[in-house]
Amino acid sequence: MPSFLDRRPVRLALSLTAVLACAAVVPRAVCGHPAAALYADELGAQDALAREVAAYITSGVAASAFHTGSARFDGEWAFGTYTMASMGLGQVILAHPDRRDAYLPAMEQCAEQLTAPATNAFGTEAWGHSGLDGLPGGEGHAYLGYTNLAFGMLRLIAPDTRFAAVHDRLTEGLARRLAAAPHGLFETYPGEAYPADIAMVAGSIALHDCATGAPERPWLAAWRIAFLQWLDPASGLAYQSGVAARGSAGGAGPPRASGTALAAFALSFADRDLSRRLFQALRNGQSSLLGFGAVREYAVGHDGAGDIDSGPVVLGVSVSATGFTLSSAKLHDDQPFFTSLYRTADLFGVPVDRPSGRRFVSGGPLGNSILLAMTTATWAWQSRCARRVTP
Amino acid sequence: MPFPRRTVIFAATVFVLNLGGAYLLDALGLVEGLLSPGGGRLAWLLPLAVVFYGARLLLLFVAPGLTLAAVAFWAICRRA
Numbered sequence: 001m002p003s004f005l006d007r008r009p010v011r012l013a014l015s016l017t018a019v020l021a022c023a024a025v026v027p028r029a030v031c032g033h034p035a036a037a038l039y040a041d042e043l044g045a046q047d048a049l050a051r052e053v054a055a056y057i058t059s060g061v062a063a064s065a066f067h068t069g070s071a072r073f074d075g076e077w078a079f080g081t082y083t084m085a086s087m088g089l090g091q092v093i094l095a096h097p098d099r100r101d102a103y104l105p106a107m108e109q110c111a112e113q114l115t116a117p118a119t120n121a122f123g124t125e126a127w128g129h130s131g132l133d134g135l136p137g138g139e140g141h142a143y144l145g146y147t148n149l150a151f152g153m154l155r156l157i158a159p160d161t162r163f164a165a166v167h168d169r170l171t172e173g174l175a176r177r178l179a180a181a182p183h184g185l186f187e188t189y190p191g192e193a194y195p196a197d198i199a200m201v202a203g204s205i206a207l208h209d210c211a212t213g214a215p216e217r218p219w220l221a222a223w224r225i226a227f228l229q230w231l232d233p234a235s236g237l238a239y240q241s242g243v244a245a246r247g248s249a250g251g252a253g254p255p256r257a258s259g260t261a262l263a264a265f266a267l268s269f270a271d272r273d274l275s276r277r278l279f280q281a282l283r284n285g286q287s288s289l290l291g292f293g294a295v296r297e298y299a300v301g302h303d304g305a306g307d308i309d310s311g312p313v314v315l316g317v318s319v320s321a322t323g324f325t326l327s328s329a330k331l332h333d334d335q336p337f338f339t340s341l342y343r344t345a346d347l348f349g350v351p352v353d354r355p356s357g358r359r360f361v362s363g364g365p366l367g368n369s370i371l372l373a374m375t376t377a378t379w380a381w382q383s384r385c386a387r388r389v390t391p
Numbered sequence: 392m393p394f395p396r397r398t399v400i401f402a403a404t405v406f407v408l409n410l411g412g413a414y415l416l417d418a419l420g421l422v423e424g425l426l427s428p429g430g431g432r433l434a435w436l437l438p439l440a441v442v443f444y445g446a447r448l449l450l451l452f453v454a455p456g457l458t459l460a461a462v463a464f465w466a467i468c469r470r471a
Contacts, residue, residue, distance in 0.1 A: 005464060018463070019456030027451040350447070352413050361413055364422030 028291030028343055034351070035342035038375045039335050041095040049372045050092045050099070052357030053085050054106040056365055073308050075122030076143070081366045082119065083146040086110040088372030090153035094380040100157065107154050111163045114147045126189040132166070135173035140187035142194065145201030148174060149266065152207030156384045159211065171208040174201050179219040183247035184226030193244040195230040199263035199270075202227070206270035213386030224271055231255075235299035236281030238263050240309065255299040257285055258310040261324030265377060268331050279328035283337060287317050292347060293340025295321040319348075323370055327377035345371060392468035395461035402454040408446035416443060 004010055037045035089103040089110075113119050115132060123143055124130045131141030151167040161167075177186045178201055186201075187193045202223065209216065229248040230239050232255035241253035264278035285296040294317035297310050306312045311319030322341055329338035349360035349371070359368050421440060424432035 005467065011464065014464075015457060015460040018460035019453055022456030022459060023452040026455040030451060347447070347451070348444075350413050350416075352417050354417075359417070361417045361421055367422070 024290055027347070031343040031346040032291065032339050034346065035339040038342065039330060039338055041376070041378065043096050043099075046092045046095060046376055047099065048353070048358035049368070049375070050089055050103060050357070052354065052359040053369050053372050054089060054103055055356040056368070057082070057085050057106045057109055070308075072122040072126070075119065076308075077366050079114065079119055079122070079143070079146065081369045082110040082113050083150045084366070084369035084373040086114075086150035087153050088369060088374075088376050090157050091373065091376035091378050091380070093157050094378055094384065095376065104158060107150075107157065108161070108163075110150055111154050111161070114150055115163070115166060123189075132170070135169040138173060139177065140190065142174075142177075142186055142188040142197040142201055144170060145174060145197055145199075145204045145266075148204035149200055149207060149269070152204055152211055152269070153381075155208065155211040156381055159386075167208060168212070171205055175205050175217060178202065178205070178223060179217070181223075181226075181244060183229065183242075183244065184223050185230065185242055185244045185247075187244050193242050194240065194259065195227070195238045195242060196240075196259035196263045196266070198227070198230075199238075199266040202271075203266035203269035207381070210269070210381065210385035210387070215387075220270075224274065227274075231278075231281075232299055234301070236277065236284065237299050238278065254302040254304060256302075256304075256310065257282055257295045257297050257299075257321035258318055258324065261295065261321050261328065264328040265324060265331075265374070268328070268377070268379075269381070275328060276332050279325075279332045279334075282321070282325045282328065283334070285321075286337065286340075287315075288340055291340055292344045293322070293337060294318075294344050295325050295341075297321050323367070323374060326371070326374040330375070330377050331379065342375070392465055395458075395465050398458055398461040402450075402458045405446045405450040405454050408443065409450045412439070412443035412446060416440060 034045055086107050089107050093100045093103055117124070117130065120130055120132065123141055127140060131138065131144050148167070148170050151163055151170065154161050154163060155167055178184075178198070180186075181198075185193045185195060185198050188197045202220075205217065206220075208214070230242055230252065231237070232239060235255050237255035237257055238260040239248065239252035239254070240256040240259045242248055243250045243252075260278050261282055264275050264282065267275040267278065282295055285299070287294050287296055296316045297306070297313045297318035298304055298316070304313075306318060309320060322344055326338060326341050326345070329335075329341060345360070349362050349367070351358050351360050360371060363371060416436075416439065419432075419436060419439075421436060424436040425440075
């Protein structure tokens with residue numbers, strides 16, 4: 001043995017150096033490996049995730065599949081699974097039109113479930129009646145923006161879908177409510193309003209108008225200006241909640257990344273610049289270690305625990321914000337950030353390959369649908385619009 | 392210097408725990424179990440998940456460097 005290796009401290013120091021050097025190189029290479037293919041919309045990478053999500057949807061998923069302890073959250077999670085699955089599958093079809101026949105049935109099943117009374121029970125219970133009854137009148141029910149966005153994607157892929165009529169009615173109902181909202185916000189549940197949900201409503205209206213060729217809404221420019229009050233001037237993040245009737249001056253929840261990241265995705269269908277602006281705020285809140293990126297949930301000067309929106313908040317970063325930001329990193333051409341976020345999703349999500357495709361063990365139905373939708377986010381929908389759009 | 396058998400066995404163990412654990416937790420329904428209202432599955436799924444994630448972090452962040460160093464020391468000594 002060479003004399004320098006005789007000494008135990010030398011061996012320990014060299015071993016530690018090797019461990020640190022490999023820790024800086026190996027995990028980021030292993031976990032980041034699939035990111036490049038997803039960023040480039042490669043069929044193999046997208047299809048593996050899509051097949052698994054489609055298989056789950058067509059096998060049947062219901063509110064009873066979730067057990068968070070809250071009937072509302074169980075319903076919302078099933079609802080979210082259908083919405084994000086539909087968006088993700090639609091985006092895969094946009095990138096690879098030959099997959100239309102494979103995934104359109106699952107998208108239609110999502111739409112079927114999104115209109116089912118059982119799926120909407122959480123909203124019906126909150127308001128005392130279904131938000132889908134009596135459209136286009138009524139109040140609140142901003143959560144229907146998610147349904148409407150899924151309908152929009154379906155409409156883009158299948159213009160003659162049997163859901164076209166309900167899509168038109170729902171869009172008009174939501175548009176009427178948004179146009180009448182004095183501060184660019186209306187309620188999701190009685191007494192509860194969330195800017196991220198309204199971003200979803202606005203995005204869904206824009207996607208509807210893209211798919212059908214409807215002219216741009218005359219009130220949309222004013223809404224964009226009104227919505228800016230729901231962005232924190234210091235951090236640029238969206239306030240998590242607000243009082244629809246009083247505006248942000250009347251009080252708002254803390255600026256948070258989970259809602260902002262979801263809004264950045266939704267607004268990509270309505271206002272590219274606003275989506276980019278939110279993305280920049282998310283980027284400013286990034287946190288990174290050894291190439292593994294994440295997004296801090298609360299803006300500087302604010303603090304709080306995790307909740308149903310953010311998922312667990314560990315060392316200040318949240319699961320939801322990190323996962324949702326994948327979409328805007330991709331949409332706004334930030335491949336290094338996308339890759340760093342994907343590494344984290346891969347490390348803790350734990351992808352496994354099965355005969356039905358690839359899925360993330362710790363994602364569950366909702367997490368896998370979200371990751372599909374976020375990693376397949378694309379501007380390709382613009383080329384399918386019935387009229388030229390420049391969001 | 393003998394071949395670093397213990398280090399290689401450690402690396403192989405965390406590799407098997409990572410690979411097998413991922414498929415086992417997938418088959419057992421990790422998320423569904425953690426959200427289960429009864430809590431019965433939680434009692435054994437949670438420790439299983441902790442062991443799995445511990446093995447995964449060791450496999451990715453510790454095992455490569457440790458194995459590299461141990462095998463390099465052994466190779467250097469063997470040549471000398």
